[in-house]
Amino acid sequence: MAKSPCSRKTAPPAGKQKAYVATTDQVWALYEAVPAPVRTAVLTGAFLGTRLAEAGGLMIADLDLMRGVWSPSAQYPDDELKTATSRTPVPFSQELALELSAHIAATADQRKGEWLLCDQWGSQLAPWTIQRAIRAARAKVPGLPEAFSYLRHFFASMLIADGSDVKKVQAALRHASAxxxxxxxxxxWPDADDTIRAAGGRVLRERAARLAAEAT
Known part of the structure; x- marks a missing residue:
């Protein structure tokens, strides 16, 4: 034979691994375990959904602390964001605004630039410094992977648990597509069967409550 009939057979594709989602307790344990300069990086990952390079490149001017809006403009050190979608503004809570304001005030005298995150010498906090601190903290927070990205996954899971639909999560994560x-x-997201059961149960409970009220 000039060519084997088996030559085009390939192994079935491997299933895509599910993103690791940290628990709330793990996020706060990590926050306590890393050095002070890195704690705000943890907050940006968990509550703004920043990527690692975006955390390092985040400028104070990108944060509207009064309105609670982050307008991404650059990634570390001062590079363009990879896509136009990455520039999508992200809203954040007043509670996070207070945390960020306190950080900005506390580092004002040592900071040598307009970045949000700086090291102990006031220089821009590099992604590998953040990553190294997270890797070292894993010994105190069992079960966490090394990647900064699991904080972004936590951000997504928090939005989903709070009832956000796919379009809202897409916008917050600045994904190009749903x-x-x-x-x-x-x-x-809740299983479709569970959603159907919950919807049916709600209607029946409302009817039972109305009939009980009419009976009295």
Missing amino acids: KSTLDTYSHL
């Missing part, structure tokens, strides 16, 4: 969001986080 497919990217679903490919990564579809397992975190």
Whole structure:
């Protein structure tokens, strides 16, 4: 034979690994375990959904602390963001605004630039410094992977648990398409069967409550 009929056979594709989602306790344990300069990086990952390079490149001017809006403009050290979608503004809570304001005030005298995150010498906090601190903290927070990205996954899971639909999560994560969001986080949304059961149960409970009220 000039060519084997088996030559085009390939192994079935491997299933995509689900994103690791840290628990709330793990996030706060990590926050306590890392050095002070890195704690704000943990907050940006968990409550703004920053990528590692975006955390290092985040400028104070990108934060509207009064309105609670982050307008991404650059990634470390001062590079353009990879896509136009990455520039999508992200809203954040007043509680986070207070945390960020306190950090900015506390580092004002030592900071040598307009970055949000700086090291103990006031220089821009590098992604590898953040990553190294997280790696070292894992000994105190069992079960956590090394990657900064699991904080972004926590951010997504928090939004989903709070009832956000796929379009809202897509916008907050600045994904180019809803497919990217679903490919990564579809397992975190309630199962369709559970949603149907919950909806039916709610209607029946409302009817039972109305009949009980009429009977009295």
